Amino acid sequence: MYIYDAFDRRLLAERVVDFRDQVSRRLSGELSEEEFKPLRLMNGVYLQLHAYMLRIAIPYGTLSTLQLRKLAEIARKYDRGYGHFTTRQNIQFHWIKLAELPDAMAELAAVGMHGMQTSGNNVRNITTDQWAGVAPDEIEDPRIWAELIRQHVTLHPEFSFMPRKFKIAVGASHHDRAALRIHDMALRLHRNAAGEAGFEVMVGGGLGRTPYLAQTIKPLLPKRDVLSYVEAVLRTYNQFGRRDNIWKARIKILVHDLGAEAFAKEVEAEWQSIRDGALALEPAMVADIAGRFRYPNYATLDDGPPELAAARRGDRAFDVWLSNCVTNHKMLGYAIATLSLKPEGGTPGDCTAAQMDKLADLADRYSFGEVRVGHEQNLALPHVAQRDLPVLWRELGAIGLARTNVNLVSDIISCPGLDYCSLANARSIPIAQEITRRFHDLDRQRNLGRLHINISGCINACGHHHVGHIGILGVEKNGEEFYQITLGGKADENATLGTLIGPAVPYAQVADVVEDIAAAYLDLRDKPNELFIDTVKRVGIEPFRERVYAAR
Amino acid sequence: MTSPLDQKKIKIAGPVVVTANRVGDGAVVYRSPDGGWTTELGGAAIVIDADSARVLAEAAAGDDLHAIGPYIAPVKLLPGGNVRPGNLRELIRRGGPTIELPAPLES
């Protein structure tokens, strides 16, 4: 993980001083809310239904235990004892007081954390997949590039007042675990046929009222040029993105209106004039950043240690956990453990301060002091020795983080919805909770297999419902909560937008509808291991539509 | 949802209040008859016609030292004089999330 140097720390400290002054001028009335709002948004401070909300960035989803403990402290001291992990690898606190925010930010800055640019019309938290740096199928660690770009866009003088927000994701594997194509810009490190490494650059993705998948505008950008190319894209967007209509202001609209080719030409012209200037990355600069990424001192271990085999034989529950939650690591003898934040009847992505503290202890003992946050709103321990898995499993179970529903029907991705968010039209969390209760039986979940449900409480689509296998979108009809259901969405390298299956259904029926869809899948699949999403692709949505609306 | 104050023409279909969030802590507040703000819906100024609603909303909007994002929200008047929020959103704003907040883990 990246270790801040004195420059990074200094900038954060100065940001806190700046914000403290801005808050003070707001409270004294020297700044109106209209003037203050973009400034607080630049620090991740939203106003929600009941209180301010602080969104703290977790760059590329990587947390040290020092930072995790600080988050627990913030939850206890300034909030109501819990935090919420989001679909962009950030954490939110929902009950923050404005007057206390500068102090909270000072405490966060002391451990290298901040809310800079987690809101506002600027470049937001740069995400990768939560297994970055440890997944076996990466060509190199994408987080180094995410960090280079993060620094470049932080307090960028030219791009702090853009038409709208701008979200960037970075990947380094063929299999896309970071939902690259729903981002305003995505960069995928890969090698061409000649073995040269570079970035495939995609632009114009985004969900919301008009969802689009990103299109490739540069198949292989040399690493040296990544900052200048990002600059050229942002400069093109800043100048020509629409500012007349908030629903048409994202870069996806500009790319769509111009056409990807014309957009790429515009970017290319700008890029050619700056690519050899101050933004050309020298190897020493990259090495400097990479050098502050600390990697664990891995022991030399064998795969499949005897402790593991014995535990698998001795305890079926452990074996189930291993199959569901543990994945391969690039280092022999190690593994990645995914921790489900989707308990039965719980709020997806919520984590209590006590859980955070106990998890930090476990991470210190079993994961070299590091934790990861995924956009699916689960956590991961990225450096677990296989021989430690049995004892880790028991400890995780004691703090409620060993549920074996990862990637199954109750592993729901959901925005906070109308229970918290002032943009929402309908609630999302109770919908998720009811679904988890209906499908609480893990054998039943395993029988259904991989099944991603995404729930959004409004068209802003923070729950990414468009790319859910089952997507659920809350709408308001005559003061009542209704939900549109889509099927067939995918967020990976074969990204697809889901298809609406019929008229919106009322709040009380959503869980029934999901049960009907699940039942239809079991009838329609041509073999037990045909995945839900593949069945939908094979038979289309018509059979599901019939089943759902037959009695409605 | 966009704030109802963005509407050019205010149309109301029953009794309404003006509600906003307090600057210091974001708490839900209601415009009171004395030109201040109260956290108690029972203490809110209630109006029943569009012009009065506009006047109340405009006065509130000018007071962003104390409260932000004021808008007109419906209420229900019950026999006996009690006031209740007039839609789900306002119920949630007053009563808090409809779900249980995560309980601290018992050690």
Add this chain to the structure above:
Amino acid sequence: MPLVENGQIVQDRYTYVGDEEPIPERVPVIVPAQRFLAEADALIRRDGSLGVGWPNDRRIGELAPWLGHLALVALKFPKFRDGRAYSQARLLRETYRFRGTLRATGDVLRDQFHFLIRAGFDSFEVKKPADAHAFAEAANRYSVVYQPSADGRTPALRRRVTATATESADAIDTAKR
């Protein structure tokens, strides 16, 4: 509204000229873009400093051929949230190498001074007098910058790799900017 240059509130030497009115002789003037382009040949021959006010929704590249004749370019922030002029400013300074006065006009507020200076502006029609008085303090809020820009400040990326043995990154805490 006060004009700030070199960290001080100063008198404006320039006169804004509208679309139709006669242009005064031998005094510095700022002419709107459309008019400038229509009368460019005459204007550049005129005795007296010439400035142009350029809209934020028109490519700044159109002005590039004339920059050698201009003493000032005024760019616009209709609302401070509309940041198009930041791109125009950097293009003027860094791509087109404009060396004259670059003025920020419109909704120019204290919390944008840092960004405006970095983008290459050196003249500010500040909306609020209190902000004008606080200019020097507000402009110096950040001793670390992460990216190169028109102001020529050395970004952290470069400072790190050129730090000598006596000026390691950790010594920066006590070193002067």
